[in-house]
Amino acid sequence: MRAAAALERALSASGLPAVWAARHPVLRDREVRERATAHVAGSLRVQPRPYRIAAGLALRLLPLAFLLVTGRWVTMAGPAALANGSARLARLPGCALLLRSAEALALYGGLDGGPDRLVRGAAPQPPVPPSVRTEVTT
Numbered sequence: 001m002r003a004a005a006a007l008e009r010a011l012s013a014s015g016l017p018a019v020w021a022a023r024h025p026v027l028r029d030r031e032v033r034e035r036a037t038a039h040v041a042g043s044l045r046v047q048p049r050p051y052r053i054a055a056g057l058a059l060r061l062l063p064l065a066f067l068l069v070t071g072r073w074v075t076m077a078g079p080a081a082l083a084n085g086s087a088r089l090a091r092l093p094g095c096a097l098l099l100r101s102a103e104a105l106a107l108y109g110g111l112d113g114g115p116d117r118l119v120r121g122a123a124p125q126p127p128v129p130p131s132v133r134t135e136v137t138t
Contacts, residue, residue, distance in 0.1 A: 007052065008041040010059040011102075015066060015074030015082075016040075019099075020106045022082035032110040039109020040102050058098050065095055 011017070017037050020027045027033050044055050066074040069092075070085040077085060089095040 007044050007056055007059075008037065010056050011037055011041050011044075014059040014062040015077075016059070016062065016099075016102055016106070018074065018077075019082050019086045020103060020110075022079040023086060023103070024107065027106065027110050035112070036106035036110030039112070040105045043105050043109075055098070058094065062089075062095070062098070065089060065092070 017027075017033050020036060021033055027036055044052060047055065063074045066072070066077075066085050066089060069088040070077065070081060072081055072085070074082070074085070086099060090099050
């Protein structure tokens with residue numbers, strides 16, 4: 001549970017929710033943005049540990065990368081600067097993947113509107129297809 005809270009804090013501190021709001025008007029609503037943030041954090045939480053560590057590190061470095069490409073801290077940037085800065089970050093290979101995947105998850109989580117099963121419980125287990133035999137035959 002501590003890891004989930006750390007990921008959510010890193011996600012909020014990264015400035016990504018503000019970037020999403022600048023780029024997508026639907027995510028400007030606080031409730032929708034909170035659902036989006038919870039969905040992204042929940043999705044990161046169910047990843048294998050090395051991925052969670054890498055994502056947490058990337059999220060913590062994102063404000064510095066934003067400062068380097070824009071000359072402004074993400075927390076001090078207005079909507080236009082957030083949109084322009086994220087577009088510039090999207091041209092950097094490592095940042096591009098993080099921005100695209102987090103933004104897609106945020107839009108999905110924010111617009112879905114339902115309770116987020118990734119936030120509530122353990123990682124979902126895929127169902128066993130009915131055509132796969134699960135018993136041992138001798």
